[in-house]
Every structure is written in C-alpha cells, then in structure tokens.
Amino acid sequence: MRAWVVERPGPVAQGPLQAVTLPDPEPGPGEVRVRVTACGVCRTDLHLAEGDLAPRRPRTVPGHEVVGVVDAIGPGSERFAPGERIGIAWLRGTCGRCRWCRTGRENLCPSAVFTGWDADGGYAEHAVVPEAFAYRLPDALDDVTAAPLLCAGIVGYRALLRAEVPPGGRLGIYGFGASAHVVAQVAVAQGATVHVVTRSAEAQELARELGAASAGSNVPPELLDSAILFAPVGDLVPVALRALDQGGTLAVAGIHLTDVPRLVYADELFREKQLRSVTANTRADGEEFLRLAAALRVRPTVSPRPLTEADRVLADLAGDRITGAAVLVP
Numbered sequence: 145m146r147a148w149v150v151e152r153p154g155p156v157a158q159g160p161l162q163a164v165t166l167p168d169p170e171p172g173p174g175e176v177r178v179r180v181t182a183c184g185v186c187r188t189d190l191h192l193a194e195g196d197l198a199p200r201r202p203r204t205v206p207g208h209e210v211v212g213v214v215d216a217i218g219p220g221s222e223r224f225a226p227g228e229r230i231g232i233a234w235l236r237g238t239c240g241r242c243r244w245c246r247t248g249r250e251n252l253c254p255s256a257v258f259t260g261w262d263a264d265g266g267y268a269e270h271a272v273v274p275e276a277f278a279y280r281l282p283d284a285l286d287d288v289t290a291a292p293l294l295c296a297g298i299v300g301y302r303a304l305l306r307a308e309v310p311p312g313g314r315l316g317i318y319g320f321g322a323s324a325h326v327v328a329q330v331a332v333a334q335g336a337t338v339h340v341v342t343r344s345a346e347a348q349e350l351a352r353e354l355g356a357a358s359a360g361s362n363v364p365p366e367l368l369d370s371a372i373l374f375a376p377v378g379d380l381v382p383v384a385l386r387a388l389d390q391g392g393t394l395a396v397a398g399i400h401l402t403d404v405p406r407l408v409y410a411d412e413l414f415r416e417k418q419l420r421s422v423t424a425n426t427r428a429d430g431e432e433f434l435r436l437a438a439a440l441r442v443r444p445t446v447s448p449r450p451l452t453e454a455d456r457v458l459a460d461l462a463g464d465r466i467t468g469a470a471v472l473v474p
Contacts, residue, residue, distance in 0.1 A: 145168050145270050147164055148161050149162055149164050154195060156462045161267075174218060175218040176272070177214070177271070178210070178213055182473055183210050183265070185207075185209075185322075185469070185471065189206040189461075194462075197399065207259070207260050207265035207268070209291045211231050224275055235424050236257045237256065237257040237274055238257075248426065269451075279431070282435070288471045292444045299424065301327065301429060301433040302422055303422045309331060315338050315372070316370070316384065318373045320348075323374055325445060337357045339368065340359040340360075342375075350467055363387055371395070382408070391416050393418040399424075445468025449470055450473060451472045
C-alpha cells in the first residue's frame, strides 16, 4: 500500500515525511482493518513530524482522523462487519484497570496508546484499529466531512466541556484552526456568545460566517466567562486569563504548548479564575460529540487534498495557509 512515514523528525522544510510502499497491514485479535477513504490532517501530526512530540517508534505512519470501510476482520472481532464505515481517532487503547480507567477518565490512563504515534495511522491506503476504540459514524456525515470531527471535533469538544461555559455565556476562542472552527459551531448552537482572536484575516472571516459575535487579532470586546486556547503559544495564556471575568475558566487545548511566561497572580488568577489543561478524550466524549454534531448539523470547512500531497499539506499547515481543516483522500 502507499503510505507516508515520519522518516527523521525535524522542521517540515527539511522533509521529515517520506512517501513509501508498505505491506498491507493484517488485523490481529480484536482488531479490524479499514480501506482508508479520508484522513484529516491535525496539528498534532505536525508536532510529531517536527519532533515537538518525541517519536515512540521509528517510521510511524501519522494520521488519527481516519474514515474507512472495514475490509478485514481479526480473530475474535465481532463489533463490525465487512463493508461498515467506521472512524479511527487519537485514543487507541487503555489498560482498563487503573484508577483513571475505572472512574471514567481513561484519557488519563498511564498506559494509553495513540493512533499515529504508538501505531500506524491513516496517511495510508489501509489502517488497523482495535474494534473497541473505533466509532460508528452518523449517516448524515460524508467521509471528508467526518474525518476532522474524529480529533479536531472530539478533543475540541472536551476542551469546551473543560471550559465550563455557563448557559448563554461569553466564550473566547484563541486561534481558529480545524478544532476551533468546529467548537465555535457547537458553542453558538448551544447559545453562547463567541469571540474569536486570530491573526488570520481568512480565519476571522470564517469565524464571523459561523456566527461569532466578534473576530479580530486583539482582545475580545467584553470580559469572558470562559476561554479556550487552541494556538500552541504559551505567551497567550496570561493574555487570555486577563480577558476573563471573575470566576472564569481558561482551558488549554493543545497537546504541545510553548513555555508559559510568569503569571501575575493579582492580574491573571485572582478572583477565582481557573486555568485547566486538556488531555486527549474518552470514548464517551467521542460518542457524545458525534451524536451532537449530527443533531446540530456541525459541518467543518474542509479542503480535500490527494494523499500524494501529504508533505505539502503539512507544510501549508505549518505556514498557516489552511483555513478550516485539510483532509487527505487516497
């Protein structure tokens, strides 16, 4: 099969992603194989390619927003039948025994493994997944539209939950890429007033089209009840905290963040403000979000690109030349 691997992590301009031919993977016990029909491009893929996240195995196929059709079933697998359309997401496996798993917080499992990091992902013509960690996809979502929802959507939804937006509250979103523009649609549909802060003129325009009350490159026009930081820029943490009203919550959504500067307690944390991080998602998050996305008619803005252009797509992502979400199509 045709695929891409992270050959040598480094700046995207140095070509860390290499096109290769690999044997078709075979599903093991409790696994299924899919013929990939779409794979979203996530900023985490860029962090892996550039080495911001240390590789866990050599020559891994990235991609964890995978839509495909089941075409092979491993021993003991019973959940899906050949021909079914399913999704593969970031969280790929947990121990099921630790205190985090036993209390519904499997995203914090110390033994968790991830698609496109611990095992090959969807920048390929085929991919394998443990059936217990795959998702059935709503019929209302076509393959290309569904792909970004499997990480940008699911993890963004967890960030929205962590931000604790009150009913009818004021939500600030910092950075407006694949995840943010999905979260904004959910928040607007749920009655929040959304303010977007982003440098990109194209992203500002998209934010307004999706119902944001304001979109600009400076501070929001009013104090916020909640905020989500999607941009992987630690310098924005104190900026976002200062824009919160008392009792407000800032959720930091990225898996990678540059260093956070010194915080001034009286200006940025006092009056019961909260600063939270977001770690992956649980399967319950994913199931709940996919149902909600179908019901609310959430539709990411997508740019389909051929699988053969994966290296150029990552370069475009690094250069902030993608509005919405890019999706690779074999």
